[in-house]
Amino acid sequence: MTGTAASEADRADQGLGYAVNGPYYDVIFPEPVRVSLTDALRRLVSGSRTVAEIGPGTGVFTEALLELLEPEGEIFAIEPTRIMRAALVTRLSRIPAAADRVTVLPEGALEAEVDIPLDAVVMFNMIMHFSPEQRARLWHKWAGALRPGGALIMESQYPQTAAAIPPSVVSGGTLGRYRYDTLARADVVDEDLIRWGMTYRTWRGDELIREETAGFDCHVISDETLAAELSAVGLERHPAAPEGIQAWRRPQAL
Template sequence: MDPYECSAEYLDLMIAETWQTLAPALTEVLHAVRAKDGPVADLGAGTGRGTEAICAALPGADPVLAVEPSTTMRAVLLSRVHGIPVLRSRVTVLAEDAVRAPLPDGLRAIVALNMLGHLPPAERRALWAGSARRLAPGGALIVNLNPPAGPEHVPHTRMTAVTVGARCYEGWASAEPSGDDQVTWRMDYRVLEGGVRQSEVTVEYRWWVASPDELTTEAAEAGLVMRPAGLPELGLFTLTHRDV
């Protein structure tokens, strides 16, 4: 089942504010990557805000491969790519998941933001191993970690509110432990007009959690070194070959 089937219509506008901070931070990290040639992959590209940021940060990178398994998210992604001429000529959209996508060797960078929690530990290790094989010398895998780092309770909190026309779109989130290394997120998407609720959609999905230390150990098994990058509150990390 597509975990975004019921929520995709809300997500792009609700993550817009986050990307105002994340895009320049990603740009800085991409500019620091030592490899200067080769394609770039955006894993779990979602609605394409990260893909757009990659293309702006690296105008010479071609192609950019946007990998997104969700049909509903991919519809928004394709619309964004088609609607911006510079993206249309550079971005190829792949309807695959992060581990099984047919990526080429010699990748300058692999970007995997806001998606690690979708991968069970075995698939996470497969991502590290696949990235180690496909990265060009000096290339980097760029990931981020958002709290919680363990199976913890997260209280019901309004994460964002966006007004479009006469209506306000709210996103609320909470989480409960649902295993030794996972939580179940509950997301409530509310549409209000004049303060009156017009509709509400609730979505629940599993999210695999891990600490930076755990991920560092996993990455080392694949021959990658994990280092923090950028502002600590953004939770960005780069993974590179040991000799970089």
């Protein structure tokens, strides 16, 4: 089940992975995570002109980026998974500011092309789908797409080592008479791969009325590993990166 974001798109077309996750995505997305990542974007990309968002999913942060970029700023939203892209386009179609400013690309991160230099590349909740060999291509491609001073932005990965994660409940939101949460756990597959099992649960009061489970094989990437890989493509740490955020930038031209 190991693969890239593109193979996750293929799995979703088969009714697996994000095909199960997609209908719940917005309502189970943890609010503290949403707030902290939006705050990171506010610090790092406010006033930018051109941004690529890789793996935007349903557009949770695409909408935030629209508010942070300069008035004529442009976003390239790269989303290969059909079910997520459907939700993304639906969200964007209801935002007047998106009509002239957001281009949705259906290719994967290793195939998509952007024809102008970028101020930032945002990669939230997606790099775990790429093997070390694929990440080398990913970093080379998108570091090269940055203008001098441009930033590559992602969250620090969890866990930092391949370790089993016991089951825990992540609270979600409520829609009408139903509330939603996620039961998450992970098992070790090998020295740099874990398999997450995510069970999305629907409750009516204290009655569990539905649950669906999706599995995702995810590569473990420590901050130290990430630093070595990004330094190897010529990026340097961004001094304004908040805690828990990996932000690396292309050095300014001398």
